[in-house]
Amino acid sequence: MRFSIYRYNPETDAKPYMKDYEVDVPHDSDMMVLQALMLIKDQDETLSFRASCREGVCGSDGMNINGLNRLACLTPVSSLKAPITIRPLVNMTVIRDLVVDFTLFFQQYEKVQPYLQNHAEPPATERLQSPEERAALDGLYECILCACCTSFCPSSWWNPEKFIGPAGLLWAARFLADTRDTATEERLANLQDPFSVYRCRTIMNCTVVCPKNLNPAAAIAGIRHKMVEKGS
């Protein structure tokens, strides 16, 4: 099967180019794209990409495969039409080949203060939370920070620095939803400007591509709802 892969090493290449590789994929194989990339690296060790857990929980191998952002380790080769085109995550600075720069992505994540805030003295044991209250975090806390969503969001393309992007906002929603967190007002005030949240145009690309089947678009709508409730 033919793979067409984006190649660029700033040390040696004047500009990026696509390079074709043939991989022997048996007819009934359940090979994932990540394994195919590893076989390609056996042919050509100069191909650089990130990978670690190879089971979709570490978030290392987000890339654009046949036009959609996905995790290579969770995408079966058999689900794709040949030739399979693999490019780095969209709209992120390429360091080399399929490896992109995550600096801005993590800065946006840090902007939402992604940690529990509660200034009350903690009890001697755990804080209590009912199973129903805890269930409010489901669909939010499972994010693996792979950047598939933010990199595929047109609002992030237009305002990469001012709009926080779906991943960061999903985490904002996760802490707003936690009954143990007491910083709701500060969190909402922190997001109160024309760009941070409101630049979401509900295009829904984030939700379409999330490899963990999360719904950042709904989370952003939830934040807006809370902001409106606050009258801000």
Add this chain to the structure above:
Amino acid sequence: MKLTNYSFDAVIVGAGGSGMYASLQLAHSGLKVAVLSKVYPTRSHTVSAQGGIAAALGNVHEDDWRWHMFDTVKGSDYLGDQDSIEYMCKNAPTAMYELEHMGMPFSRLENGKIYQRAFGGQTLNYGQGVAQRTCAVADRTGHALLHTLFQNNIKAKTHFFNEWYAIDLVKNAAGDVAGVIAICIATGEMAFFNSKVTILATGGAGRIFETSTNALINTGDGLGMALRAGMPLQDIEMWQFHPTGLPGMGILITEAVRGEGGYLINKDGERFMERYAPHAKDLASRDVVSRSIALELRAGKGFNPGGMDYVKLKLDHLGADVINSRLPGIRELAITFAHSDPLVVPIPVTPTCHYMMGGIPTNMHGQVITLGEQDKDRIVEGLYAIGECACVSVHGANRLGSNSLLDLVVFGRAAGLHAEKAIKSGLPLHPIRESDIEHALTRVERWNTNKNGEDIKTIHDEMQKVMQSDFGVFRIEESMIEGLKKLKALRERLKDARLKDTSQIFNTARIQALELDNLMEVACATAMAALTRKESRGAHSREDYPKRDDLNWLKHLVVFSDLSVNYRPVNMRPDSVDPLKPMERVY
């Protein structure tokens, strides 16, 4: 070669659970701390842990850390150090509450307390019944733990060096550790991180085996660094084979499935664990269950005896509610990687390399121990090791499920506390000479300049094959002798291997070559240790020595890079309870 110099009070190598717990502990001390990680912190292998963290909170029933300690000592087949195990079990509840206060999204019981589930080998009242001791975040506990720690490190403004790869320790003439040499993966920049305290938190080395539940990054980097610096590894023959990995890929299927009521069946549909462990059944400890599966497969009771053989894990009887709320991640993994929806059909599973009980020997503060004059313990000044790369030793010859995350947080915290005290009481920056850093630079330079040897891929694959065939669940002298011989030859060949890619920019081939240096060190040490220990204990199961031999082998085995072997006594002196005497181990 140009070298940047950085100076810190403490440098932590590795941003998994133990490294980030230590950094958090140190962050509030006002000291200058750096964390080096070869991947972004949230990519560390802690993220893959599923089932939970053991702590005797007593949220479901009366519980006692002494019962937890008894289970852990028994689970270790009495090779664990009882002072360390006591410290871990006693401090477990405090650690859980700290994590909860940090925001860890634990699953909850109806009364609002942290949810706790059953796990293998965790019992009530010194072996009297199944305990629900494992605190869980559905089946994504590692993910929740790692992200919570990362988030709190952001809050504490920890200084991360992401995608920096540590190459070697820098040790001065006095034998003190003065820091590490590391390379920035993105740019190829090399730097010397000079520090008063260096903490290795580099995780396991499961990639020495062909099939493993471990992430691709688990290449034993800290272990290779320690061996090259002249320090030993301890009990490195003790490798845990998890009973339930998906055949082929080795994707982990958590023990929590059995904790929630799932069980194993052979091709006749028989719940065979009832024969091997009449009381604990599927919740016997992992070495016992893995051996039982291996025996079933050997007896032709597997589902695919001609090929990659396996038994099955049945959980459909638990119902959709339990599976979707307690085991949602497992359902996803089984559908994606085994094409079977556990709501309807059982999951194919087979014993798979999962965890390294051995590692760099340390005391309970995480300080690294080597052998000094007259083979007596000597503390290596300036060096700590924590988490899976360390052997403190709380897991001995077999780790209990849900004790590894506990090990990370308890000893990450302990090392942080101890290091802070040491630095504040005046520990200096250890002086070095040029020559102390040369060996690290030479190692990188060799990979940059070797032009004529063979590719690393062949050597890498052959090493994994040897480990898989000769050092697996069952071991026997003849094949181990052969295996060790092959490994030594591979280690020689590796010295001449070459890289085609010598770019400075995000050169992953070069990192893989440096990782292979470490894997090879660990593989050789494992082989030597396994061949030397002539008994069966915990995960180390020898067909030619099928019994545990306390008279001759109730001792830690240490092995050095030159494959010389020595021994250390097992600690049997807990502080506040009576020592646990070795008994026959039945489940």
